[in-house]
Amino acid sequence: AQRVTQPEKLLSVFKGAPVELKCxxxxxxxxxxxWYVQYSRQRLQLLLRHISRESIKGFTADxxxxxxxxxxxxxxxxxxxxxxxYCALRRDTGRRALTFGSGTRLQVQP
Amino acid sequence: xxGITQSPKYLFRKEGQNxxxxxxxNLNHDAMYWYRQDPGQGLRLIYYSQIVNDFQKGDIAExxxxxxxxxxxxxxxxxxxxxxxxxxxxxxSTPLLGQEVNxxxxxxxxxxxxxxx
Numbered sequence: 001a002q003r004v005t006q007p008e009k010l011l012s013v014f015k016g017a018p019v020e021l022k023c024x025x026x027x028x029x030x031x032x033x034x035w036y037v038q039y040s041r042q043r044l045q046l047l048l049r050h051i052s053r054e055s056i057k058g059f060t061a062d063x064x065x066x067x068x069x070x071x072x073x074x075x076x077x078x079x080x081x082x083x084x085x086y087c088a089l090r091r092d093t094g095r096r097a098l099t100f101g102s103g104t105r106l107q108v109q110p
Numbered sequence: 111x112x113g114i115t116q117s118p119k120y121l122f123r124k125e126g127q128n129x130x131x132x133x134x135x136n137l138n139h140d141a142m143y144w145y146r147q148d149p150g151q152g153l154r155l156i157y158y159s160q161i162v163n164d165f166q167k168g169d170i171a172e173x174x175x176x177x178x179x180x181x182x183x184x185x186x187x188x189x190x191x192x193x194x195x196x197x198x199x200x201x202x203s204t205p206l207l208g209q210e211v212n213x214x215x216x217x218x219x220x221x222x223x224x225x226x227x
Contacts, residue, residue: 009150032214044153044200044218051214086152090214097143097168098216102152 002027004089006101013077014109021072021104023061023087032090033063033070034098039083047072047085057081077108113137116201116219123188123195123226131186131222133201140206142184143216146170147198156199159184160206188224196226 003026013019025031035047048056050063050070061072070087087101114135123129133142141160145153155168159178173192178184184203188195202216 004152006152034214036216043220044202044216046215049214095166097155097158098214099155100145100153102150 002031002089002091002099004087004099004101006085006087006104008104009102010105010107012107012109015079016076019072019074019077019081019106019108021085021087021106023070023072023101025068025070025087025089027068027089027091029092031092033061034088034090035059035061035070035072036086036088036100037083038086044086077106079108079110082106082108114201114203114217114219116199116222118222119220121222121224123224125226126190128187128189129195129224131188131199131201131224133184133186133219134182135184135203135217136182137203137217138181138205139203139217140181141204142178143202143204144168144174144176144184144186145200145202147200147221153200156186195224198223 005024033050036044037047038044059074061070063070084103084105086103088098090098117132143158144156147153154170156174157168157176159165162181165176165178175187199222201219204216
């Protein structure tokens with residue numbers, strides 16, 4: 001079975017500081033990894049996918065298969081980045097529904 | 111206005127009662143999902159359906175039931191057998207795998223908060 005682990009429940013940084021939200025996974029196949037974000041009073045929405053290798057709102061994430069990690073990074077945090085962030089995995093075979101981690105709340109202080 | 115609509119937003123239930131949460135989408139998506147969101151536990155998959163009249167259990171299906179009689183609708187019933195039903199429930203949809211438009215992105219509703227009194 002697959003598993004997604006986000007070790008930090010809360011990450012608090014000051015505006016302008018670098019941010020790294022950790023995500024580790026366990027799965028024997030070739031997964032697809034995603035980051036979803038939930039801003040206050042808004043729906044959960046996709047932030048980025050590892051396949052697209054793009055930067056969204058200044059965030060990037062690289063899939064490291066050796067370390068089975070997909071950490072989310074941003075060099076300079078902004079107050080509007082404050083939100084709940086979820087890492088998610090989709091298997092390459094069998095059940096294709098997303099498996100989510102427990103989430104990390106990011107607080108960016110002024 | 112396209113998207114996923116969940117109702118009701120808030121629901122209170124007495125112990126021993128069944129309750130049905132509605133999820134409707136007009137995105138023409140084939141696949142629909144129900145997740146349960148609890149603080150500190152993230153989202154856990156309850157049931158999912160990839161096609162009309164077919165659905166599969168997720169990781170925490172016990173005490174829940176679903177139906178998929180129409181492509182647009184995927185209601186979730188929380189039965190009295192669910193031991194800890196107080197939670198926030200999220201419905202989502204996505205195009206079916208294999209279709210070009212499928213990027214893996216799930217489109218979520220606003221959620222339904224169920225409280226058992």
